[in-house]
Amino acid sequence: MTISLEAPSILVVDDNKHMHSVVKAILNSMRIKNIRFSDNAADAVMEMRQWHPDIIITDWAMQPLAGLDFVRLVRKGADTPNPYVPIILLTGHTEMCRVIEARDTGVNEILAKPISIKSLYTRIASIVQSLRPFVKSKNYFGPCRWRSANLNC
């Protein structure tokens, strides 16, 4: 059984405006209506301050600041509006080293492009239902990188 996703607010960050329409169409189909868009990291941070989204979906390949730099800004920036906000990274980079890099930067979920509707739903539902605890260490700040709830982070 699926869960209703009407309630969460989602900020989509992508410098490709066409992707805004694609992601919006998919999210609306999930009955998610509370969506805003930013086409760069600076605007996204401003939007976070004013609007406090529950979840962020960001692209990796963006200019001038790449998606992972935006994630670093959110997780570790001195004036970050919310370092704990769940982040889903959309990316065409599916090589293992890139996935590990994204995970170690502090993203909650990674979703390969082209976007699979079912996969996007699953990622959002996973965040809602089983948000992982955060880990703060010398070299890392972000969601626990072990997925099992039984593992000691």
Add this chain to the structure above:
Amino acid sequence: MADDDKSQIIVAPNMLRAKVGDKPGPDIDQLVASATAALDELKQDFEIWIRDDLKSLRDSVAAMHVATDPAALEHIKRYAHEIKGQGSTYGYPLLTDAGDLLYRFISTDTEIAAQNLNLIDVHVDFMALVLNQEIHDHGDALAQGVLTGLRNAAKKALGAAAAPASPTRSTG
């Protein structure tokens, strides 16, 4: 990746879970069908967008033919990556495959890529053909043969050790 001994675990209350509540959502198949229908409504726009991206890609390749320009090559790489990411969503999985091959070719060695503009041209020509012929699936043996040819040509240009991997099979 091991978090050191002084790691601090922070368990914040899951406010999002509380916000969502226990209300059941639609059946997953119904949800996928609904999203697919919504994307179908954008189909006309997709055609315009993907053609715009392909034109930008071609313009950047044309600029490279006039003079070697790292910025133009970066644009080519970026548009190849965009087309890879969106081709299948727009109903053109072959564009995703060709975009992936072109992106990997340029990413592997930009200098060699800049010296092999004709090979980049062939990638772009193939993408244009897929669009103009409206090939909305993975194509026939001939199309797959072209992809294999592109992969082998890139491998030859780059040298076997640095050849780009097989394209990611797009799933939509």
